[in-house]
Amino acid sequence: MCIENEQHFLGLKMISILFEEHGWQTKLLGADSPLLHATHAVEQWKPDLVGISFSLTHHIEKANAYIEGLQKTKHQPLILVGGRVVSNYKFPLFQTNQVRFIAQLEELKEFFHYQSIRGIKVVDY
Numbered sequence: 724m725c726i727e728n729e730q731h732f733l734g735l736k737m738i739s740i741l742f743e744e745h746g747w748q749t750k751l752l753g754a755d756s757p758l759l760h761a762t763h764a765v766e767q768w769k770p771d772l773v774g775i776s777f778s779l780t781h782h783i784e785k786a787n788a789y790i791e792g793l794q795k796t797k798h799q800p801l802i803l804v805g806g807r808v809v810s811n812y813k814f815p816l817f818q819t820n821q822v823r824f825i826a827q828l829e830e831l832k833e834f835f836h837y838q839s840i841r842g843i844k845v846v847d848y
Contacts, residue, residue: 724751724752724753724754724756724761724773724774724775724776725753725754725755725756725775725776725777725806726756726758726775726776726777726782726785726786726789727755727756727757727758727785728755728779728782728785729754729755729776729777729778729779729782729806730754730755731754731776731778731806732753732754734776734806735751735753735754735774735776736751738774738776738805738831739751741831745835750764750768750770752764758788758789758792761773761789761792761793762792762793762795762796765793765796765798765800766796766797766798769798769800770798770800771800771801772800772801772802772803773793773800773801773802773803774802774803774804774805775789775790775793775802775803775804775805775806776804776805776806777804777806777808777809778806778807778808779807779808780808780812782808783808786804786808787817790802790804790817790822794821794822799821800821801821801822801823802821802822802823803823803824803825803834804822804823804824804825805824805825805826805831809824809825809826810826810827813826
């Protein structure tokens with residue numbers, strides 16, 4: 724999903740297809756997804772993973788609010804964060820066991836490889 728006021732949909736669709744090619748079920752919340760809608764979707768569908776994308780630097784604080792909001796859900800999915808901002812800046816201090824920043828496609832390929840070794844199938848929003 725893209726955070727509120729982010730309109731890029733094509734990248735979301737491409738990543739969704741990539742997850743599906745690796746055998747995962749996906750659901751797209753789409754662009755401009757309000758945080759309340761995102762947390763409600765997580766509580767309803769209980770995914771193992773949620774993908775967040777943002778591309779504008781002035782949305783860093785808003786993206787952080789999404790991360791914190793999703794971490795507070797009862798289900799507490801793994802959160803993958805990507806987008807142009809993540810590709811251009813480093814976020815090592817924000818990365819935890821529950822939150823991973825994916826800056827390049829190679830990092831996502833490594834993630835898929837690691838998950839396949841563990842035998843995990845993930846539903847991504």
